[in-house]
Amino acid sequence: MSWLLPLSALSAEHRGLVGSKALRLAELGRQGVPVADGFCLTTEAYRAMLRQSGLLTRIGLELERLPLSELRWEELWDTAQRIRSLFLTTPLPPQLSTVLQTLPADWQDRPLAVRSSSPQEDQAGASFAGLHDSFLNSRGEAALLEHIRRVWASLWSDGALLYRHELKLDLGQSAMAVLIQPMIDSEVSGVAFSQSPQNPAHCIIEAVYGLNQALVDGTLEPDRWQLERHTGTPITHHRTTHLQALRPTGAELALHPLSPSEQHRAPLTPAQLLAVFTLAERLEQHFGTPQDLEWTLADGRLYLLQSRPITTLADTCEPAAWKRADKRPWYLSLKRSLDTLEQMQQRIETTLLPEMKADAARLATIPLTQINDRALAAALETRQARLRHWQERYWDELIPFAHGARLFGALYNERLKPADPFEFTALLTGTEMAALQRNEALATLADTLRAQPELARTLDKDPNAPLPGAFDTALKHFLQRFGQATFHAHALFDERANLIRLLLELARQPAPAAPRHAPAREQLTHRFLKAFAPDQQTLAQRLLAIGRASYRWRDDDNLILAAVENELLRAMTEARQRLQARGCGHDLTQLEADTLTALLRRRDCTLPPTVTASIDEPIQRQARPALELPVFINEDADFVLRARQLVGQPAGAGLAEGPARVISGPEDLFAFRAGEILVCDAIDPNMTFIVPLASAIVERRGGMLVHGAIIAREYGIPCVTGVLQATQKIQSGDRLTVDGYLGIVTRHEPQ
């Protein structure tokens, strides 16, 4: 058994056992490059863990649950989180402790660095920075064991699952080695590219005060130098305002303020810069290819932490589907540190969303009926531009902020190791989500109808019947607050009759019970906070706050965006009315804004075809190959295909049976009856006003943190997401059983 090998003893024959990072460091150490001593926990230990604990099968079952190629990025994160949870909660091989006791005795009191070293990167012929985890400041045996678990788990990180083809990630073959070294308490550290990816004549060096992790994970902005590649002459120096440095603090790492002199001094002197450059050049010469290295300075000495070849990802082998729209780097870029997320939250809450709201309100004040056709055409263009602008902001700033809930979830699982890796979602429920406030307002209006059966009967016969003053006022108030909802490019509450029918259906049901999540939320919050030491309580509170804000804005931002869209739709409605009056013979409801604008200007009724809007994210944002699911044809001359049982993700616990209502357009929303099962391609918070009527939710779009899953948890109803082709395989009226514990949807045979 060769579980633990000293770095100095590694040679090429150990490649599969120790991975490229360890092997390269060993080789460079022998060449006289300053590297820290170390030991490598080989892939044998990882394999023993999988074999002895039954993890191999459990990971396999998880990976095979749905085709990985068909998972969206959120589902890949979910899958990685489930696997991570298996590693966190499965007992380690008993021999591991014994083996680690053979580490040098004086390491017991020293902080260690625990780094991933994956043999898969050798197979890929490329380096994939940031896919696997490394940990600093590991103190004591318990922490070391915990960090080894997490490094092993990171073999199956979401990033690794994204690049699984290139990594040739395979359950039977792939394994992870762990490099264990005394941590170097860095004064300054950084990265270097011996050849700039942007300009082959340049070398790039970046540096921060303190540990490198803050630079690598984006917490701190580094100083950045471009140097002439062949001489090392600095060409540019981008100075940043450095106020903090990441340093070991007890058993953790924390940002510390820099001294005034450090704040005003670049992290590297010219001589140190030249030393880093010389190291980078030496490594490139040694390996014969440009290198991406991490280095650190301690006690005036330069150490190499790791070196790997620079490979632009575009050069790696890619399945054909990726070539069209590979947005995986975009997905990986979504990861943010707590500090960055807090800055994002600040911007979202104080600038972005208030401005979005104000923009919609400003557009709402323009009296569209009173302006001429030319001005209306201009208004249509402005509104399209505003909507595009806010949609861009949505993708570029609001969606990345949704990472807050995932950051919180990962940390919750590390600290509490719950059996259910999505237990953390219970702590995020119960925030003041706008969709819930809207639903409460609807419930209040329904209460009025329940209390006035005569009025309900009148409206049941004629939903356009005059309303008594108080109810009319209440309804107008509701529309003022929530009337801007849109769905599939339709203003949802434009027709009063639809809203009245919805209220009548709500009123026919017993008054809704209070949300059921409160006790679990409080208990779990208490448990979460207790898992942190007294001096870490602030950190715990910050994490919880960012998780909750992220969870809430993930839902609310859609409603605010809809208010902007609603203003475009309002202008489109006005345009259609004018064109109808003018006698244009088209089906005007099918015409898009561009077409309507052109018609208004040219007074011409011959126009190009339109494009249907989609509420799901654009394919290039999904970080998966463009899906080429088979067209769902279910009949030929010989056979009829019927999906009987469909598998997805169990995103909301519970079991429910009822008739399906497939939502294809606004008319399906207003035809929704109590007890029906909501079946939808992708749930949008604008449409979740029917959820209080629904007995369960089935959604094609997958994920544990998608809108469908969020709202189902709020109402305590079962939810299954990620059901491929759900809206094609299920028809309205089909009798379904939704098993939200297992993620299974069963279609019953027709009677």
Add this chain to the structure above:
Amino acid sequence: MNALEQLKTRVAGLLAEQSFAALATRDGERLHNSLVCFAASADLHALYLCTPRSTRKYRNLLRTPEVALLIHSAVNRSLDLQQALAVTAQGAARILDAAESARYSPLFLAKHPHLAAFLEAPSTALIEVRITHYDLVSRFQDVATLRLQPASEHTS
């Protein structure tokens, strides 16, 4: 390839690749399972198997022609739960007469040439199961039913 074609291809692939099926027959209230060799018609409308006339399954299907056959690709590993494909074929069994046997024996023997002597024995019957539907189970819990159109049930 559309979803229906894809599913038919998967079923056809499994039926071609697997030699054995677990045949379920019934004697009144009592159920009986037997491991049998089978072959499928190219159009998937029928499965063919043979059995000595003295067997319990033969007696059972004379009395109750409705049968089910389970065909699967599990190889006794835990990952089969997710990776194996299982098809339950349901239909009505019929003993073929001499002329029909002569017609369908080549199809059966093409897949099981080593059973030539067994099939040719006077005591052996060639049985045709006309399929009403296939239930296909993949990924542990994903179930689809492929039902023969009523007009196709008696054609081949």
